[in-house]
Amino acid sequence: MKIYKTVNLAIVLIAFIFTLLLPGALIGADIPSIKDVVEGKAALPTIEDLTGGKVKIGDLIDKNNVDLVKEYITAAMYVNVKRGMVLKMGTQLSPDKLYPKAFKEATERNRGKAVMNNNGAVYYEKIGTPWPGGIPFAWAKNGLEAMGNYQYGRVWDSYIHRPVHMWYINSKGEVYKSVGQEHMYVRCSGRTIEPPLGTIPGYENILIKRITVATYPREIAGLGQFTVRYYDSAKDYDTGFAYLPAFKRTMRTSATTWQDNIAGADLIYGDGDGFQEPYSDWDLKLIGKKYLLVSESTTNNTYDNNGKPRIPTYDEKRKPADGIQFDVGKKFARIGWVIMPVDVVEAIPRFKHVYGKRVVYIPIWPYIFSGGGIAATDIYDRQMKLWKGLFHIYGRLEYINGDQQKPVTPYTSTWYYDLQADHTTQMWMPCAKLFVGFSPEDINLTTLLKKGR
Numbered sequence: 001m002k003i004y005k006t007v008n009l010a011i012v013l014i015a016f017i018f019t020l021l022l023p024g025a026l027i028g029a030d031i032p033s034i035k036d037v038v039e040g041k042a043a044l045p046t047i048e049d050l051t052g053g054k055v056k057i058g059d060l061i062d063k064n065n066v067d068l069v070k071e072y073i074t075a076a077m078y079v080n081v082k083r084g085m086v087l088k089m090g091t092q093l094s095p096d097k098l099y100p101k102a103f104k105e106a107t108e109r110n111r112g113k114a115v116m117n118n119n120g121a122v123y124y125e126k127i128g129t130p131w132p133g134g135i136p137f138a139w140a141k142n143g144l145e146a147m148g149n150y151q152y153g154r155v156w157d158s159y160i161h162r163p164v165h166m167w168y169i170n171s172k173g174e175v176y177k178s179v180g181q182e183h184m185y186v187r188c189s190g191r192t193i194e195p196p197l198g199t200i201p202g203y204e205n206i207l208i209k210r211i212t213v214a215t216y217p218r219e220i221a222g223l224g225q226f227t228v229r230y231y232d233s234a235k236d237y238d239t240g241f242a243y244l245p246a247f248k249r250t251m252r253t254s255a256t257t258w259q260d261n262i263a264g265a266d267l268i269y270g271d272g273d274g275f276q277e278p279y280s281d282w283d284l285k286l287i288g289k290k291y292l293l294v295s296e297s298t299t300n301n302t303y304d305n306n307g308k309p310r311i312p313t314y315d316e317k318r319k320p321a322d323g324i325q326f327d328v329g330k331k332f333a334r335i336g337w338v339i340m341p342v343d344v345v346e347a348i349p350r351f352k353h354v355y356g357k358r359v360v361y362i363p364i365w366p367y368i369f370s371g372g373g374i375a376a377t378d379i380y381d382r383q384m385k386l387w388k389g390l391f392h393i394y395g396r397l398e399y400i401n402g403d404q405q406k407p408v409t410p411y412t413s414t415w416y417y418d419l420q421a422d423h424t425t426q427m428w429m430p431c432a433k434l435f436v437g438f439s440p441e442d443i444n445l446t447t448l449l450k451k452g453r
Contacts, residue, residue, distance in 0.1 A: 157186070180214065
């Protein structure tokens, strides 16, 4: 009997040791560090690697198995999946297909040369010289540096969103209202693709100029806003002008009412792009770096009812139609999700704010989006209860070997979920053209008037 027990124990021990040698047999056994991944010393792990084979590429994640990936999703996404959102595990593109080669070259050329003032404004080698382009802090060491990558390390030099469809969706998933828009943007510094590169002469104190105009319904068509964001947004707050078509007049507006709700939607002005309030008004803390499931950036990131990739189709008003599969009415679009390394930044306001805190997830270089800088944001109320979730969706965008210099047309979207009210606002941008050649002179009051009339 003693010999039998000894043999049994030996068999169990050998079997256990053998499992350790199998790739992915033990969750986390061979998971590379984020630092090794971003430095090119290891491959980016897949969800299959991270879960030890429990979740595979192509699998669907729903409320019944979401706990398998809970560690790799945001708090808001976890709530959404429990309410009916379905995630399809996708395949990530290599970094050379995520952005133009010129942007990568600028990042490498300027590595280690970024400096930052107390407001979080990024400069080149010395305070006062605008950042010439690329990611300022390839390995962010604090919250300000991580947010600086988002604010000053954007890939695009100019772009236009036309059309934009903003859906208002109730708890049943019904789209009960839709508003059309057009967006025009130009960067005045940090330019890496369109000449003049770096900073446009005469615009050293301006970071971005933009115009947003409503296109429908008829009663608000032409209502628009022209905004200037200065290089140091804490030193010089945004300047804004609005055009009111009903009165055929423009008026100076406050562009710093960050806490105001936007047209009855589930976002406030400060939620634009994920977080656009001056950083000097917030305490920013880098909680850490982690692997996170973010939207799949590929030429086909939506799937039909048979699980096959499909480029979205549109109805007669160019609104996303049957080409995208939705769950719970139109509340949750079923798209692909992939692992990316992200910086996790906790932002707490220094003054009385409608929010108690934001938790912002920013992709780490070289795994970044060409269209934007923030992947997702969790938002908490003053009682620190989860309130909202924001997700940026970047699909149908691919650079061939990083050499694509021509205008690129991605299919993008941003989703805002009010989890407490169970209400959703989705912004669909089926034609977001990057690098369209705008100059600062193209974005002004005259253009706003022309668009409004």
